[in-house]
Amino acid sequence: MDDFQSAYQEEKARLDRTLEQIDKRLTMLRGIPVYTGQDFTEQLLEENRENQRKQLEQSFHEPYFGRLDFEEQGRSKTPLYIGKVGVGDPDGKEPIVIDWRAPVASLFYSFTGGDDASYVAPEGLIEGLVYLKRNIVIRKGILDRVVDTYNRESDGPAVSDEFLVYRLGENKDNRLRDIVSTIQAEQDQIIRAAKNTALIIQGVAGSGKTTVALHRLAFLLYQYKEQITAERMIIFAPNHMFIDYISEVLPELGVGDIQQSTFSDWAAKVLGLDDVPADGSEALSYWFDGEKRGKERLEDTELPGRFKGSIEFKALIDTFLEDLEPACVPDGDFEPWDGARLPRKEILAWFEGEYRHYPVARRKERVLARIHRWVEMALKKSPSVAALKERKKKAQQREKAYAKKWPELEPLALYRELFGIKKGAGIAGLPDMSEQVPKGIWKETRTRLKNNIVKEEDLPGLLYIYTKVHEIDGKMTFDHVVIDEAQDFSPFQVYVLDRFVKGHSFTILGDLSQGIHYYKGVRNWHEMQSLFEAEDTAYFALTRSYRSTMEIIQFANEILERGVNADLLAVPVFRSGEPVKLLGAAGEHRREAITRAMNKALAGSYRTAAILTRTMREAEELYEELIHEGADIHLINGDLKQYAGGVSVLPVYLSKGLEFDAVIVTDVDPLHYGPEDAKLLYVGCTRALHELWLLYGEALPTYVTSETSEFASKVELEAL
Numbered sequence: 001m002d003d004f005q006s007a008y009q010e011e012k013a014r015l016d017r018t019l020e021q022i023d024k025r026l027t028m029l030r031g032i033p034v035y036t037g038q039d040f041t042e043q044l045l046e047e048n049r050e051n052q053r054k055q056l057e058q059s060f061h062e063p064y065f066g067r068l069d070f071e072e073q074g075r076s077k078t079p080l081y082i083g084k085v086g087v088g089d090p091d092g093k094e095p096i097v098i099d100w101r102a103p104v105a106s107l108f109y110s111f112t113g114g115d116d117a118s119y120v121a122p123e124g125l126i127e128g129l130v131y132l133k134r135n136i137v138i139r140k141g142i143l144d145r146v147v148d149t150y151n152r153e154s155d156g157p158a159v160s161d162e163f164l165v166y167r168l169g170e171n172k173d174n175r176l177r178d179i180v181s182t183i184q185a186e187q188d189q190i191i192r193a194a195k196n197t198a199l200i201i202q203g204v205a206g207s208g209k210t211t212v213a214l215h216r217l218a219f220l221l222y223q224y225k226e227q228i229t230a231e232r233m234i235i236f237a238p239n240h241m242f243i244d245y246i247s248e249v250l251p252e253l254g255v256g257d258i259q260q261s262t263f264s265d266w267a268a269k270v271l272g273l274d275d276v277p278a279d280g281s282e283a284l285s286y287w288f289d290g291e292k293r294g295k296e297r298l299e300d301t302e303l304p305g306r307f308k309g310s311i312e313f314k315a316l317i318d319t320f321l322e323d324l325e326p327a328c329v330p331d332g333d334f335e336p337w338d339g340a341r342l343p344r345k346e347i348l349a350w351f352e353g354e355y356r357h358y359p360v361a362r363r364k365e366r367v368l369a370r371i372h373r374w375v376e377m378a379l380k381k382s383p384s385v386a387a388l389k390e391r392k393k394k395a396q397q398r399e400k401a402y403a404k405k406w407p408e409l410e411p412l413a414l415y416r417e418l419f420g421i422k423k424g425a426g427i428a429g430l431p432d433m434s435e436q437v438p439k440g441i442w443k444e445t446r447t448r449l450k451n452n453i454v455k456e457e458d459l460p461g462l463l464y465i466y467t468k469v470h471e472i473d474g475k476m477t478f479d480h481v482v483i484d485e486a487q488d489f490s491p492f493q494v495y496v497l498d499r500f501v502k503g504h505s506f507t508i509l510g511d512l513s514q515g516i517h518y519y520k521g522v523r524n525w526h527e528m529q530s531l532f533e534a535e536d537t538a539y540f541a542l543t544r545s546y547r548s549t550m551e552i553i554q555f556a557n558e559i560l561e562r563g564v565n566a567d568l569l570a571v572p573v574f575r576s577g578e579p580v581k582l583l584g585a586a587g588e589h590r591r592e593a594i595t596r597a598m599n600k601a602l603a604g605s606y607r608t609a610a611i612l613t614r615t616m617r618e619a620e621e622l623y624e625e626l627i628h629e630g631a632d633i634h635l636i637n638g639d640l641k642q643y644a645g646g647v648s649v650l651p652v653y654l655s656k657g658l659e660f661d662a663v664i665v666t667d668v669d670p671l672h673y674g675p676e677d678a679k680l681l682y683v684g685c686t687r688a689l690h691e692l693w694l695l696y697g698e699a700l701p702t703y704v705t706s707e708t709s710e711f712a713s714k715v716e717l718e719a720l
């Protein structure tokens with residue numbers, strides 16, 4: 001028997017034993033009658049048993065994916081089996097499978113060969129020797145594959161890429177998947193980083209940012225189970241379709257109940273706004289398809305998203321609200337009826353003294369409630385029933401009128417006031433900000449706010465005002481916040497969010513090379529890092545790209561290099577595929593080229609494909625034509641809630657974050673992709689896992705190589 005066969009037999013025997021043990025434990029748990037009574041302790045025990053049942057049922061299909069033979073200093077060599085969930089032996093004592101999140105399991109990911117192996121356990125640094133690192137593929141309880149990625153006996157270097165490449169070569173369905181069996185050392189470092197840190201991660205396209213963030217959440221829940229809960233964690237994603245696309249990963253990792261939202265949805269909920277001002281189809285079309293396209297770029301201060309997302313705008317709000325407190329208590333004493341008087345001095349003493357520790361909106365509430373109590377006491381001293389009735393009526397009217405004299409402290413009211421839309425004479429003492437805000441932004445915002453129309457760009461300011469005048473209720477705070485596609489977040493958004501997060505516990509991930517929304521977001525990560533004290537933040541860079549073949553990555557890198565002189569280039573994993581195909585087909589041949597390329601790309605076993613147009617309108621037109629011809633395709637627009645998989649037609653800017661087995665980019669010519677669109681094309685190209693087609697008319701943009709090379713080749717329409 002050769003080494004491979006004996007390893008296979010050994011693992012098969014071990015798998016049979018493990019499944020037997022899992023089955024035994026499951027049978028035992030299923031045999032315990034389900035508790036339905038009222039006793040709290042019994043209910044907790046039942047919940048625990050139910051969790052165990054579920055986990056064991058899940059384990060039964062794939063109990064583990066890796067084996068690590070480790071000899072801890074001073075102890076004997078032990079094979080450790082690592083799985084998605086830990087499993088105890090039938091007595092529930094010794095682990096027969098170790099949870100991938102356990103400290104010792106980190107060795108499985110970080111060890112790449114050599115005599116030094118160590119990991120950090122709660123009791124300190126544990127050192128020892130690794131003898132074997134083995135990947136094991138089990139499907140539906142059947143052993144499928146055994147690959148040794150390190151064997152001390154054979155003394156060779158670790159070959160972990162071989163198994164990774166096998167996994168990356170698989171076709172994708174319509175959802176992002178977990179990667180527990182192939183997490184790379186650079187990713188593991190991020191997943192296991194300490195909780196109370198604002199992690200900022202620059203990762204090239206396909207480096208696993210989204211995936212890593214989701215695994216990090218599962219890790220934090222395991223590692224800090226006593227301190228944090230899933231319900232208090234949130235992932236901010238760019239749109240609802242993306243949320244749907246990533247929705248399977250956490251349940252696959254055995255984690256549920258983590259909130260997933262867009263920033264707009266969450267902010268609107270906090271602010272009590274009915275209309276969610278999302279960055280939906282309309283707003284996106286404005287920047288990508290219509291009026292703004294190809295126009296001269298505006299200065300940052302002229303772009304509403306950048307101006308209102310800056311820390312300077314925060315400072316401006318601070319200045320504006322500086323004198324809000326003294327402006328709150330109205331002039332004059334309060335007289336509930338003629339002859340009764342509550343001096344302003346006393347009201348001021350409550351507001352500025354006793355209730356000082358509350359934010360102003362709460363203080364206003366408290367003071368008004370106290371005035372009401374004062375009135376009730378005074379009423380008791382009325383000389384007759386008739387006088388009491390008369391005074392009560394008067395007091396009611398005057399209390400109402402007095403409350404109206406206080407400024408309205410709702411965020412939208414104050415924000416409107418900041419933009420010069422005053423209620424009556426406005427709040428006394430607050431400064432005129434018209435000179436501090438760029439003219440265009442001032443004018444446009446005022447016009448909208450007069451009609452109570454709020455846009456996404458207004459949300460950081462509104463939330464900031466909220467946090468200044470209201471209390472942040474404990475129920476609103478988060479144990480951890482993930483921000484995906486963070487290059488499109490503004491520093492002010494993160495600053496405001498920080499007020500809702502305990503211990504600056506953030507995972508902020510993005511790619512500056514994919515910063516296609518030039519009208520918002522950040523240009524460098526320092527803008528985010530500088531929001532935190534140095535000891536509260538850490539920066540990581542992910543440079544290896546796992547999604548695409550080597551050819552696609554090299555080709556896309558070239559677009560970045562030529563187009564924007566970028567230095568954040570992706571390093572491919574050595575997975576080779578077909579060269580990128582450049583198909584020239586002008587005029588009436590355009591449609592035919594699209595159909596032929598699509599048929600060709602889908603002839604294999606691919607399950608997902610995308611046709612990326614430059615604009616939404618072009619996507620709609622193409623979709624109609626293809627549907628008319630009987631094609632089975634989906635149209636994706638900015639308001640879509642679910643991602644259906646299969647073949648999709650969409651504008652390139654909506655493809656960000658997604659991936660497809662094959663991608664066809666249409667109309668790659670200088671008219672559709674101007675000098676400022678290199679990043680946009682880069683995003684489109686890096687969506688492809690295995691196959692990429694670029695269709696063009698007369699010529700390609702200058703930043704796309706027209707040369708046939710080892711990465712790209714020209715294809716003739718007739719040859720298809």
Ligand SMILES: Nc1ncnc2c1ncn2[C@@H]1O[C@H](COP(=O)(O)OP(=O)(O)OP(=O)(O)O)[C@@H](O)[C@H]1O
Nearest residue numbers: 179182183184205206207208209210211546547657
């Ligand atoms: N360690 C890994 N093992 C296997 N697959 C991986 C690994 N890391 C990432 N991948 C795969 O690479 C692809 C890209 O991952 P993901 O979408 O998380 O990257 P990203 O950095 O968020 O990408 P982008 O910024 O381009 O949207 C996914 O298919 C993911 O499963």
